[in-house]
Amino acid sequence: MNIKIKVNGQLRSVEVEHNTTLLQVIRKDLNITSPKSGCEKGECGACTVLLDGKPITSCLVLAFTVDGSEITTLEGITPKDGLNPIQKGLINAGGIQCGFCTPGFIMSGHNFFSKKEDFTIDELKRALSGNLCRCTGYKKIVDGMLLAAKEMGIKVKK
Amino acid sequence: MNKIFVNVENLADLLSIKGQYGKKGIIISGGTDIVVRMKNNMIDPEVLISIKKLAELKGIVARKTKVIIGAGTSLDEIENSTLIKENYYPLYQAVFNMASPQLRNMGTIGGNIGNASPAGDTIPPLFLMDAEIILYSKKGKRSISVTEFFKGPGKTVMRDDEIIHSIILKNNYLTEKNSGYIKVGQRNALAISIASVAYFKDKKYKRFAFGSVSPIIHLIELKFGLSDEQLLKEIESYITPIDDVRATKEYRKQVIINLVKDIYF
Numbered sequence: 001m002n003i004k005i006k007v008n009g010q011l012r013s014v015e016v017e018h019n020t021t022l023l024q025v026i027r028k029d030l031n032i033t034s035p036k037s038g039c040e041k042g043e044c045g046a047c048t049v050l051l052d053g054k055p056i057t058s059c060l061v062l063a064f065t066v067d068g069s070e071i072t073t074l075e076g077i078t079p080k081d082g083l084n085p086i087q088k089g090l091i092n093a094g095g096i097q098c099g100f101c102t103p104g105f106i107m108s109g110h111n112f113f114s115k116k117e118d119f120t121i122d123e124l125k126r127a128l129s130g131n132l133c134r135c136t137g138y139k140k141i142v143d144g145m146l147l148a149a150k151e152m153g154i155k156v157k158k
Numbered sequence: 159m160n161k162i163f164v165n166v167e168n169l170a171d172l173l174s175i176k177g178q179y180g181k182k183g184i185i186i187s188g189g190t191d192i193v194v195r196m197k198n199n200m201i202d203p204e205v206l207i208s209i210k211k212l213a214e215l216k217g218i219v220a221r222k223t224k225v226i227i228g229a230g231t232s233l234d235e236i237e238n239s240t241l242i243k244e245n246y247y248p249l250y251q252a253v254f255n256m257a258s259p260q261l262r263n264m265g266t267i268g269g270n271i272g273n274a275s276p277a278g279d280t281i282p283p284l285f286l287m288d289a290e291i292i293l294y295s296k297k298g299k300r301s302i303s304v305t306e307f308f309k310g311p312g313k314t315v316m317r318d319d320e321i322i323h324s325i326i327l328k329n330n331y332l333t334e335k336n337s338g339y340i341k342v343g344q345r346n347a348l349a350i351s352i353a354s355v356a357y358f359k360d361k362k363y364k365r366f367a368f369g370s371v372s373p374i375i376h377l378i379e380l381k382f383g384l385s386d387e388q389l390l391k392e393i394e395s396y397i398t399p400i401d402d403v404r405a406t407k408e409y410r411k412q413v414i415i416n417l418v419k420d421i422y423f
């Protein structure tokens with residue numbers, strides 16, 4: 001089946017089989033490589049992208065079912081030359097080690113902050129609970145997100 | 159063999175395609191169960207019918223004393239509905255603790271019911287709500303009580319030409335004060351439950367529905383003033399758990415007994 005999807009604002013047309021996943025389309029057909037293939041069963045969040053504005057694990061989405069949808073990856077929320085606030089926050093807080101989990105965390109964090117004027121740390125942790133990291137121990141990732149929130153003018157509620 | 163895979167955009171098309179292919183026509187909603195099963199080579203569907211784009215099956219509406227949830231409504235939408243949180247608290251709590259943010263955006267209540275797992279978190283709360291499952295086929299519509307719908311793990315009364323259209327919730331008095339859903343899992347995000355209980359407490363009686371500890375879920379009503387022993391006797395026959403990779407049956411049984419005692423006494 002031929003599907004048309006809008007990826008980071010660009011209309012793309014791809015030929016897919018019944019069992020082709022959205023992650024395969026993004027990485028192999030479109031050569032956009034920030035979403036990672038980790039567990040391939042919805043548990044690690046490394047493949048997180050926004051589907052019509054909401055974070056989903058693209059390894060569990062069959063591509064044919066999202067014909068006509070909009071997809072956003074890390075590439076789509078990053079300025080051409082430079083870094084977005086979450087990338088900067090994670091770097092400055094030491095929230096990136098091997099980096100495999102990072103794009104997924106950024107997509108979850110980006111979606112969380114895009115809907116908030118203020119937030120609690122528990123809400124933030126809950127928003128990140130579908131992303132696993134085997135290196136950092138999470139504290140530094142949360143610290144990095146907090147730095148990003150500060151830069152974006154989003155406040156922490158007590 | 160060539161695979162057939164389609165997106166349906168209206169109910170009439172869905173019923174006609176499902177009627178045509180019957181058992182072979184596998185419905186995919188959020189896909190969070192189906193795709194995992196395809197990847198594990200547990201199933202190899204010849205015909206996949208996606209209802210992701212079917213707007214008619216989505217949304218939550220109030221009708222007098224009832225609430226109707228479309229089968230294609232995402233778990234996330236249920237979690238964020240004040241209607242559900244204020245009147246059907248156990249369902250809110252169940253959904254709040256399911257899977258992960260990503261999975262709640264993808265997974266649907268129709269998929270959780272269609273999967274018919276004794277560990278399906280939305281199911282025990284539906285027993286407290288006297289819920290009705292509305293099924294459609296080309297031949298028409300029928301309404302089945304949740305107490306009649308499930309016939310064992312992965313088994314329901316649904317015919318091969320039928321689809322789940324919506325779920326009707328009754329008993330709109332289940333608030334944070336008198337009811338809830340407690341799930342014991344291995345860790346919070348992403349854990350499939352080991353044992354769970356949906357409960358409602360009134361002045362005269364208490365109602366329970368257990369998840370993950372028997373092949374079929376039952377609604378149990380207990381009077382006030384039972385002794386420890388009487389309580390055990392009343393609930394014991396409803397707890398027939400299995401051993402699996404997540405827990406032993408003895409552990410599951412003890413977890414449920416402790417939960418019920420906590421709620422009852």
Ligand SMILES: Cc1cc2nc3c(=O)[nH]c(=O)nc-3n(C[C@H](O)[C@H](O)[C@H](O)COP(=O)(O)OP(=O)(O)OC[C@H]3O[C@@H](n4cnc5c(N)ncnc54)[C@H](O)[C@@H]3O)c2cc1C
Nearest residue numbers: 042187188189190191192257265266269270272278279322
């Ligand atoms: C990492 C992970 C964590 C999970 N955690 C939990 C958890 O905590 N609690 C829990 O209960 N579940 C959990 N699940 C299981 C799953 O996410 C849920 O059961 C979800 O609600 C399934 O919905 P879906 O729309 O994705 O189902 P699908 O995979 O689309 O469908 C599931 C089944 O229902 C059938 N079906 C779907 N819609 C209809 C319809 N309208 N009419 C007829 N049949 C239909 C399908 O044919 C299929 O047999 C988890 C899954 C994963 C991968």
Ligand code: FES
Nearest residue numbers: 038039040045059
């Ligand atoms: S690769 Fe998709 S969740 Fe792990």
Ligand code: FES
Nearest residue numbers: 097098133134135
């Ligand atoms: S930095 Fe290595 S997995 Fe998170």
